Amino acid sequence: MxxxxxxxxxxxxxxxxxxxxxxxxxxxxxxxxxxxxxxxxxxxxxxxxxxxxxxxxxxxxxxxxxxxxxxxxxxxxxxxxxxxxxxxxxxxxxxxxxxxxxxxxxxxxxxxxxxxxxxxxxxxxxxxDFSRAATLFPVGVALVAGAGDLTLTIGGVTLGGITTATIAAVLLNQILTPRSNSREPPSCP
Structure with missing residues (x-):
């Protein structure tokens, strides 16, 4: 894992x-x-x-x-x-x-x-569009994690700066990017 x-x-x-x-x-x-x-x-x-x-x-x-x-x-x-x-x-x-x-x-x-x-x-x-916080924040975190070589060791496996930067960017993008729902909510009778 x-x-x-x-x-x-x-x-x-x-x-x-x-x-x-x-x-x-x-x-x-x-x-x-x-x-x-x-x-x-x-x-x-x-x-x-x-x-x-x-x-x-x-x-x-x-x-x-x-x-x-x-x-x-x-x-x-x-x-x-x-x-x-x-x-x-x-x-x-x-x-x-x-x-x-x-x-x-x-x-x-x-x-x-x-x-x-x-x-x-x-x-x-x-x-x-870097005027949006949902874009700027993941990019900023990824740049600092990558440039600073943010290294994490989990269970004997070491994740280097490139790995932590990529994971942070992908996760933050998924969390912060609004999703459109193609299904409309059910209407009340």
């Missing part, structure tokens, strides 16, 4: 990535959501069969897309294969460890800033 929310996080994250890439490229990818979910599901099942965790796309790649303006999936597949090869090289590992921590931290700040700015663009393109 504690691991089930991870699946929800992966689905929400994947949909967010599709929306962000659609906004960046100017080509909506909503029609490909089923294929994207299927790919993530198969990859997660394969990872689980080998003792791994659920997998998803990496939002960092969206930041790289924005920065480089390269949107080719073939380029990212080639880069992934190259990264795997570099990961097998002890020399390259030593080279990465030689980079000062402040430099890596600065790169991380820039990269995650690009990601956050891309999400703001998605919100603007979709005319999200």
């Amino acid at each position: 504690l691991l089930a929310p991870v699946g929800l996080v992966l689905v929400a994250e994947n949909m967010g990535h599709l929306k962000a890439i659609g906004a960046v490229t100017g080509h909506p990818l909503d029609s490909l959501a089923g294929r994207a979910f299927m790919g993530d599901g198969v990859a997660s099942m394969l990872a689980a069969s080998l003792g791994g965790t659920g997998v998803t796309t990496y939002v960092e790649n969206i930041g790289v897309m924005v920065l480089s303006r390269v949107y080719s999936t073939l380029t990212f597949a080639a880069a992934g294969c190259f990264a795997i090869l570099l990961g097998c090289s002890p020399f390259f590992g030593a080279l990465l460890r030689a980079i000062p921590e402040p430099v890596l931290s600065g790169l991380a700040i820039g990269l995650f800033g690009l990601i956050a700015a891309t999400m703001v663009r998605v919100w603007m393109d979709n005319n999200v």
